[in-house]
Every structure is written in structure tokens, then in C-alpha cells.
Amino acid sequence: MALVWREQMSVGNTLIDNEHSYLLDQINAVELALNTEENHDLLVETLDHLVEYTQTHFDHEEQIQLKIKYPLHEEQKDEHEKILAELNSIKKKLDKVLGSEEEDDDESAAFDEVTDDELNMLLGDDDLQSADKNDLAPLVELMRNWIVNHVIGSDMKMKPYLKKFPPDLS
Ligand SMILES: [Fe+2]
Structure with missing residues (x-):
């Protein structure tokens, strides 16, 4: 089901909201791409954008937290790092599955030079060998859960602190 931002999700800052x-729209875009036939390029593109945009959003959020002297800033920063690490690791697995589908792709050609053992050492995941297209949906769902949470x-913990500032603070 498509995610829709609602007023109850507001933290009281226009930029963050x-x-x-x-961000929720971008998860919808990834899920739409996943369910679209011949989706390879679209999926790669939407996934890249989702991870990049999450990084941008976290940067903005951290800047605002500094401005309002948010007491949980450090804690949030750690959480942002953790989420980005999770998203990047999920994306790596998705790229592996997607990359293996396109034989004439430059990147996958370079990938062929890496043995499976080396790949496991690089990515630290034994499950990669058995990855196939059926693994895409649960991985995308995992991304969705990280972002929705x-x-x-x-982020709702910021609400009482942001209340003391104008909503257009950026
Ligand atoms: Fe946020």
C-alpha cells in the first residue's frame, strides 16, 4: 500500500515535514518500480535517489537540531548513521541482484572479475550467493521499515522542541 504523509506525522517544521x-513518495516510487515489468533501470534509479535523498534529509535535520539545541542531537546523529549504513547495505544486496541480471553492463563485467569468495569477504554476507529476484521485495520492505520508523x-521526539521556533526554521 502506498505511503501517504499525514498531518499527525508533522514535527512542526515545514522543511522536515x-x-x-x-521520502515517503520515494519509497512508493521504489515499490512501484519493483512491481513494474522491465523495471531494471527504473529500480536502480529510484533506489539510488532514495538513499541519496535520505542522506540529504538527515543532514538538514541535523543542522536544524543544532540550531534549536536539541538535547537528543548526538543520539539522533548516531541513529542516522545506523539507518544510512542499513540502507547502503540493503542497496548493495539489491545492486548485486540487479547487476547480475544485465550481462552487458560495464559494472557487472567488472564484477565478474571478482570471485564469489572475494565478494563475500567484501560484502560480508554469505546469503548473497543465493540472492535472486524474489529477494528484492523483502529488502525493499526492510528499507521502507527503516525510513517509516x-x-x-x-523524529516525533523533536516536536516539543520545535514548537518553540517558527515552523519555517531551516
Ligand atoms: Fe527525519
Whole structure:
């Protein structure tokens, strides 16, 4: 089901709210690409954008937290790092599955030079060998959970602090 940003998700800052809304749209875009036939390029593109945008959003959020002297800033920063590490690791697995589907792709040609053992050492995951297209949906769902928990979970703690500032603070 498509994710829709709602007023109850508001943290009381326009920039953060807009970015959260856009983030949810980007998860929808990835899921749509996943369910689209001949989706390879679209999926790669939407996934790249989702991970990049999450990074941008976290940077903005951390800047705002510094401005309002948010007491949980350090804690949030650690959480952002953890989420990004998770997203990047999920994306790596997705790239592996997607990359193996396109034989004439430059990147996958370079990949062929790496043995499976080396790949496991690089990525630290024994499950990679057995990855196939059926693994895509649960991985995308995992990404979705990380982001949704961030938006409606930890970020809501900022609300009482942001209340003391104008909503257009950026
Ligand atoms: Fe956020």
C-alpha cells in the first residue's frame, strides 16, 4: 500500500515535514518500480535517489537540531548513521541482484572479475550467493521499515522542541 504523509506525522517544521513527505513518495516510487515489468533501470534509479535523498534529509535535520539545541542531537546523529549504513547495505544486496541480471553492463563485467569468495569477504554476507529476484521485495520492505520508523518514530521526539521556533526554521 502506498505511503501517504499525514498531518499527525508533522514535527512542526515545514522543511522536515516536506522532506518526510517526499521520502515517503520515494519509497512508493521504489515499490512501484519493483512491481513494474522491465523495471531494471527504473529500480536502480529510484533506489539510488532514495538513499541519496535520505542522506540529504538527515543532514538538514541535523543542522536544524543544532540550531534549536536539541538535547537528543548526538543520539539522533548516531541513529542516522545506523539507518544510512542499513540502507547502503540493503542497496548493495539489491545492486548485486540487479547487476547480475544485465550481462552487458560495464559494472557487472567488472564484477565478474571478482570471485564469489572475494565478494563475500567484501560484502560480508554469505546469503548473497543465493540472492535472486524474489529477494528484492523483502529488502525493499526492510528499507521502507527503516525510513517509516524514523519518520513516525524517533523524529516525533523533536516536536516539543520545535514548537518553540517558527515552523519555517531551516
Ligand atoms: Fe527525519
